[in-house]
Amino acid sequence: MxxxxxxxxxxxxxxxxxxxxxxxxxxxxxxxxxxxxxxxxxxxxxxxxxxxxxxxxxxxxxxxxxxxxxxxxxxxxxxxxxxxxxxxxxxxxxxxxxxxxxxxxxxSHTSDQHAWFKESRSDRTNPKADWYVWADPKPDGTAPNNWMSIFGGPGWEWDGVRKQYYMHNFLGSQPDLNFHNxxxxxxxxxxxxxxxxxxxxxxxxxxxxxxxxxxxxxxxxxxxxxxxxxxxxxxxxxxxxxxxxxxxxxxxxxxxxxxxxxxxxxxxxxxxxxxxxxxxxxxxxxxxxxxxxxxxxxxxxxxxxxxxxxxxxxxxxxxxxxxxxxxxxxxxxxxxxxxxxxxxxxxxxxxxxxxxxxxxxxxxxxxxxxxxxxxxxxxxxxxxxxxxxxxxxxxxxxxxxxxxxxxxxxxxxxxxxxxxxxxxxxxxxxxxxxxxxxxxxxxxxxxxxxxxxxxxxxxxxxxxKAHAPLLDGSMAFIDTNEDILAFTREKAGVKLLFVFNLHRGPQVVQLPKALKIAEVMPMPGFAPTLTGNELQLDALDVFCGRVSS
The missing domain is CATH 3.20.20.80 (Glycosidases)
Incomplete structure (x- = not known):
C-alpha cells in the first residue's frame, strides 16, 4: 500500500x-x-x-x-x-x-464476460442466480416492462439458457447487478x-x-x-x-x-x-x-x-x-x-x-x-x-x-x-x-x-489556489443592470467580487454602491476598466476585485 x-x-x-x-x-x-x-x-x-x-x-x-x-x-x-x-x-x-x-x-453493471454473470446465467438455482436482474417474459414473450436502454432499444435482453430476460441500462453485454441482494x-x-x-x-x-x-x-x-x-x-x-x-x-x-x-x-x-x-x-x-x-x-x-x-x-x-x-x-x-x-x-x-x-x-x-x-x-x-x-x-x-x-x-x-x-x-x-x-x-x-x-x-x-474564498468560501449572486454573471466569494473576512461578461459585445455594468472595491485583482488574461462603480467590460471579459468590509 x-x-x-x-x-x-x-x-x-x-x-x-x-x-x-x-x-x-x-x-x-x-x-x-x-x-x-x-x-x-x-x-x-x-x-x-x-x-x-x-x-x-x-x-x-x-x-x-x-x-x-x-x-x-x-x-x-x-x-x-x-x-x-x-x-x-x-x-x-x-x-x-x-x-x-x-x-x-x-x-451498476458488469460485462457479460464477468465470472459472476457466467455463473448467474447458467441456471436458476446456482449460488449467483440472483446476482443480476432476471425476470420472466410477459405471456406473449415480450420484455417484462417498458424500461429502455440508454444505448437504444429495450432495457432487457433474452437469455435462452435461463429462458428469462436480464436487465441492462446500457449495452446488452452490460447486465445490471441486483443490488437488492x-x-x-x-x-x-x-x-x-x-x-x-x-x-x-x-x-x-x-x-x-x-x-x-x-x-x-x-x-x-x-x-x-x-x-x-x-x-x-x-x-x-x-x-x-x-x-x-x-x-x-x-x-x-x-x-x-x-x-x-x-x-x-x-x-x-x-x-x-x-x-x-x-x-x-x-x-x-x-x-x-x-x-x-x-x-x-x-x-x-x-x-x-x-x-x-x-x-x-x-x-x-x-x-x-x-x-x-x-x-x-x-x-x-x-x-x-x-x-x-x-x-x-x-x-x-x-x-x-x-x-x-x-x-x-x-x-x-x-x-x-x-x-x-x-x-x-x-x-x-x-x-x-x-x-x-x-x-x-x-x-x-x-x-x-x-x-x-x-x-x-x-x-x-x-x-x-x-x-x-x-x-x-x-x-x-x-x-x-x-x-x-x-x-x-x-x-x-x-x-x-x-x-x-x-x-x-x-x-x-x-x-x-492562492485565494481561500475560492476553495470553500460562501457564494452570493449580485444583481446588475445587465445580463451579467456577477457574484461574491467570501471566507474569513475576505470577500472577492467576480463579474463575467459572456456576451459577444462590450458591456457597461453599474456595480451596487454598497460594494466598495478596495483592490482590483486582475484575472490572468483580462483587463477591464473600473471607474468608480462603473465597470467597462469587453466582449467575453471578466473582472475580479477585493471588496472592503
Whole structure:
C-alpha cells in the first residue's frame, strides 16, 4: 500500500480534478492505445497544471465493448493498459508529485464476460442466480416492462439458457447487478477494499443513481415535457428521454448502500467519492439526498453545465438551483468530460473566439463554489473532432448515427508534439484519428507561448489556489443592470467580487454602491476598466476585485 500525500480529511472540498482517459493519453507500447505507463510518463505535465487529483477512467480487465465501462474483473488491469505493477508504480509517482488518484468504479453493471454473470446465467438455482436482474417474459414473450436502454432499444435482453430476460441500462453485454441482494453489495465492497488497500485516494462512481431498480418492475410513465427543466442527460434523438424514469433508477434503497460505501472509505481516512448523477430534472434533488449529512457521497456532479448553454442566465440558474436544493452537500462542476462534446465547440460561435472562450470558461469554472473537474485536452482548447462513420468506435454513436455522432469526437488522442507522428501520442496508428486541427494546439507548441491557453490554465488554477474564498468560501449572486454573471466569494473576512461578461459585445455594468472595491485583482488574461462603480467590460471579459468590509 502506497502512502498518500499528507492532507486534511477535506482535501476534496474545492479540489481541482484532472480527468485522464487512459486509452487516449499516451501510448508507450507502440500499439496505438494509451496505457498506464503513458500516464506515469506524463504525470509531471499534470502536476505542472496545478491540479490536486487525477480521475482515471476505467483500466480494468474488459472485453472493451464500451471502452472499459464493461468490467469483467474489478481487481486486475486489462493487458492493453499494462499490469497491476504498472498501476502501483503510477500511484507511487503520483503521490510523490502531490497528486491524488481517483479511479472510476463502474459497479451498476458488469460485462457479460464477468465470472459472476457466467455463473448467474447458467441456471436458476446456482449460488449467483440472483446476482443480476432476471425476470420472466410477459405471456406473449415480450420484455417484462417498458424500461429502455440508454444505448437504444429495450432495457432487457433474452437469455435462452435461463429462458428469462436480464436487465441492462446500457449495452446488452452490460447486465445490471441486483443490488437488492446483500451478497452483491458485499462482493462489490470487497473490490473497493482491494483498491483502497493499494492506496487509491478515491472513487468516481459511474451512474451512481442506477444501482437499484424497482422490485415490482413497474412501467415508467411518459415524461411530461418541462421547458424549464435542467439536468437532461440524453440526446433528444434518443427515445430514452421520453420516459419519466421513476422505477428503473434512483430508488430509495440506494441511500443505504451509499452509507455502507462511505463507512468503508471512512475506515481508511482521507478518501473521497464523487458520484455521477444522471437523473434528468430530478438531478439536484438526487445530489442533495446523496451528499447530505456527511455519511454518503462526498460530492456529486450532474449534466447541468455539460450542455450547449454558456450564458450568464443558465449558469446562475444552475448554481442557484443547486444552492437551494443542496444545503449541506457538495458539488463538482465541469464543462467537459469523456461523454459529451468538448465545450470549446459547444460554447464558441467562430474559430476566432476559440482562445478567448477557452480562457473565459476556465475563469468561470475556477470561481464557482464547489470542486471542479477538467478533461484532458481542454487546457489546450481542443475542439470536438469531426470523425467519419468508419472511424467510430463508440457503440452509442454507431447506434444513433447520423443524428447523434456519439462520444468519439471528444476521445481522440492527446496531442503532445505538433511535429511528431500522431502528435507524439503513439508511434503507431492510433485507435482514433488525430485531427490536423489538434496538432497545431499541441502541448509543446503552447509551452513556448506566455499567452497560450495552457499558460492561462496554469495561471488561473494558481490564482484559485492562492485565494481561500475560492476553495470553500460562501457564494452570493449580485444583481446588475445587465445580463451579467456577477457574484461574491467570501471566507474569513475576505470577500472577492467576480463579474463575467459572456456576451459577444462590450458591456457597461453599474456595480451596487454598497460594494466598495478596495483592490482590483486582475484575472490572468483580462483587463477591464473600473471607474468608480462603473465597470467597462469587453466582449467575453471578466473582472475580479477585493471588496472592503
Amino acid at each position: 502506497t502512502s498518500s500525500p499528507k492532507t486534511n480529511p477535506d482535501w476534496w472540498r474545492g479540489a481541482v480534478i484532472y480527468q485522464v482517459y487512459p486509452r487516449s493519453f499516451q501510448d508507450t507500447k507502440g500499439d496505438g492505445l494509451g496505457d498506464l505507463k503513458g500516464v506515469t510518463q506524463r504525470l509531471p505535465y499534470i502536476a505542472a497544471l496545478g491540479v490536486d487529483a487525477i480521475w482515471l477512467s476505467p483500466f480494468f480487465t474488459s472485453p472493451m465493448a464500451d471502452m472499459g465501462y464493461d468490467v469483467s474483473d474489478y481487481c486486475d488491469v486489462d493487458p492493453m493498459f499494462g499490469t497491476l505493477g504498472d498501476f502501483d508504480d503510477m500511484l507511487k509517482k503520483a503521490h510523490k508529485l502531490g497528486l491524488k488518484i481517483i479511479i472510476d468504479q463502474v459497479i 446483500p451478497e452483491v453489495q458485499d462482493a462489490l465492497l470487497d473490490t473497493v477494499r482491494f483498491w483502497l488497500e493499494r492506496g487509491v485516494d478515491g472513487f468516481r462512481l459511474d451512474t451512481v443513481n442506477f444501482y437499484f431498480h424497482d422490485k415490482e418492475l413497474r412501467d415508467n410513465p411518459p415524461l411530461v415535457h418541462d421547458p424549464d427543466a435542467i439536468g437532461l442527460d440524453a440526446p433528444d434523438v434518443n427515445p430514452y428521454g421520453m420516459q419519466n424514469h421513476l422505477y428503473d433508477k434512483t430508488q430509495p434503497e440506494n441511500i443505504g448502500f451509499l452509507q455502507r460505501f462511505r463507512a468503508l472509505l471512512d475506515a481508511y481516512g482521507d478518501r473521497a467519492t464523487v458520484g455521477e448523477v444522471g437523473d434528468g430534472a430530478r438531478s439536484l434533488k438526487t445530489v442533495a439526498a446523496y451528499t447530505s449529512d456527511g455519511d454518503k457521497l462526498h460530492m456529486c456532479y450532474t449534466f447541468d453545465l455539460l450542455g450547449p448553454d454558456f450564458t450568464a442566465t443558465h449558469i446562475r440558474r444552475c448554481v442557484s438551483a443547486f444552492q437551494a436544493a443542496v444545503t449541506d452537500g457538495w458539488v463538482c462542476w465541469a464543462f467537459s468530460n469523456h461523454d459529451v462534446m468538448r465545450h470549446i465547440t459547444r460554447f464558441t460561435q467562430s474559430e476566432d473566439e476559440r482562445e478567448r472562450v477557452a480562457k473565459l470558461a476556465i475563469s468561470v469554472l475556477a470561481a464557482l463554489r464547489g470542486s471542479i473537474c477538467l478533461y484532458q485536452g481542454e487546457e489546450l482548447a481542443l475542439p470536438e473532432a469531426d470523425l467519419a462513420f468508419e472511424d467510430l468506435r463508440d457503440p452509442y454513436g454507431i447506434r444513433f448515427w447520423p443524428a447523434f455522432k456519439g462520444r468519439d469526437g471528444c476521445r481522440t488522442p492527446m496531442v503532445w508534439e505538433n511535429k511528431a507522428p500522431h502528435a507524439g501520442f503513439s508511434t503507431a496508428k492510433p485507435w482514433l484519428p488525430v485531427p490536423d486541427a489538434h496538432k497545431a494546439l499541441a502541448a509543446d507548441a503552447q509551452e513556448k507561448l506566455s499567452d497560450s491557453v495552457l499558460a492561462h490554465y496554469r495561471e488561473t488554477l494558481a490564482f484559485r
